[in-house]
Amino acid sequence: MSAPADCDTVKAAFPTVPFPSNCCEYDANNHVDFIDCRGGRVVSLSVADLNLGGAVPPQVFELTALEVLNLNKNSFTGSFPSEVANLPNLQEL
Secondary structure (H helix, E strand, O other), rough: OOHHHHHHHHHHHOOOOOOOOOOOOOOOOOOOOOOEEEEOOEEEEEOOOOOOOEEOHHHHOOOOOOOOEEOOOOOOOOOOOHHHHHHHOOOEE
């Protein structure tokens, strides 16, 4: 998966969050503090304290370069999906 594909996945997982079209593109006018990329891949995603709810979106587990995932201070329900095992680089949850 590439940066545009990772960004599309992030936007599909959290459609109510106003992500820029290319979430890995950094500039002073289009910087997203809650996404970090390396080598064009999303490696850190924080959607903390955004009043999100329901099940953790399954698209999150398609971000195989993800190292940090912060879902704190939301209202996610249900058990945590076993698909977290699809994130071999995840170091912090």
